[in-house]
Amino acid sequence: MEPRSAVHVDFDTHWLDFASSRWTGSIGRDVGLVELCERCDSVELWADPRPNDQLVLVWLLDVLRPHRHVVAKLSLVQTDVEIGIYRGESSAKWQLPALAVTDERLELASWAWNAYRAPTPEPCFDLLMQDRSAIPQLRAALIALLEELPGRDTGLGATELRTLDLIADGVTRPRVLSSELNRERGVFDFQETSLILDGLVYCRSPVLAGFSAEIEAPDDLQARDSRHRDSRLSLTDFGQEVSDRELDFSQHNPIHRWWGGTELTNERLWRWDAESRTLVAP
Known part of the structure; x- marks a missing residue:
């Protein structure tokens, strides 16, 4: 949120790059947040x-x-x-x-x-x-x-677990899934939701199937877009058991992700008990 400088040569590197000059007016699009507020x-x-x-x-x-x-x-x-x-x-x-x-x-x-x-x-x-x-x-x-912390019984966050439930109910298109998850949960945007789907497919013990056998290179955005547009997802047998709250995803897969400033790993897995709404320490 700083003023534009030499480090903001490329588009989408300054916080006002997407702001319309119709809205910023005489203030312009080169100021920092504090200066913008000062001039209002x-x-x-x-x-x-x-x-x-x-x-x-x-x-x-x-x-x-x-x-x-x-x-x-x-x-x-x-x-x-x-x-x-x-x-x-x-x-x-x-x-x-x-x-x-x-x-x-x-x-x-x-x-x-x-x-x-x-x-x-x-x-x-x-x-x-x-x-x-x-x-x-x-x-x-x-x-x-x-609620997005790993669940006490399943090892999945609320959005991940809801993904399994929606697929079990017949919502199998990744883009439709992302829209529904965004509407119901609203915690993650579409890009983040696509990464969640990838994590549930491309792991040691997948809970979902339906994507290509190997994930594309990170910079192959066209292939990634096609995969999420054209695929149909389904639960694996393991995924069905996790969806039924019978097995724990984290006991069959390595966990390493961040929740805010908290680093979550299998050895340091903070969990959320949805029933009692309590935090469960590792």
Whole structure:
């Protein structure tokens, strides 16, 4: 979110590269976030309720917190619907309350952002027990994120497990799966969902089948797109047993991924108990 410099020669390297000059006006597209806010009379932060959008919100508030002259211009707009699916001209007409960005909201945002970056999920879980009313959508977002930890019985996160359930119900096209998962869970975008599908197919003991025998080179985007467009996925026998909550994916496959600042491995596998909504330590 810094001003444009020599490191931003290529397109898509500066945070305003995709911003229309119609919206930035005389401010231009070369400024950093703080300067952009400084040159505005007021700044409204509109945040979708989806988990990633709530993470972006608390991160932005944490970044801007030291700049008190900018904070004085800020207000926060929250809704129960996804703002991003509406055209800007339409949502701009909504009569939504703008909440002042108080010290209480800034403190909670910094707390939440640092909790998500912590080396264990414990600070995020502890945050659920605190008053989060200053950022109304934060609690639901934290729960959705915690649900993506490996499940206590299956070793799969909520989106991974829902993938198996949808395929068992006949939703076999990868792109349709991604759309449905995005609608139901809303934690991962389409690119991240495609990586989740790859991880469930190309592993030691696959739970899904239907992709080509070998994954294409990372830079072969056309082959990757074709694979996700044309394939039909199905559960393996092992996948059916995991879907039935009879076997644990992590006991048959190596695990190495990140949940925020937490590195998850088979030896250090933090889990989420969906039934009791509790964190299970390794």
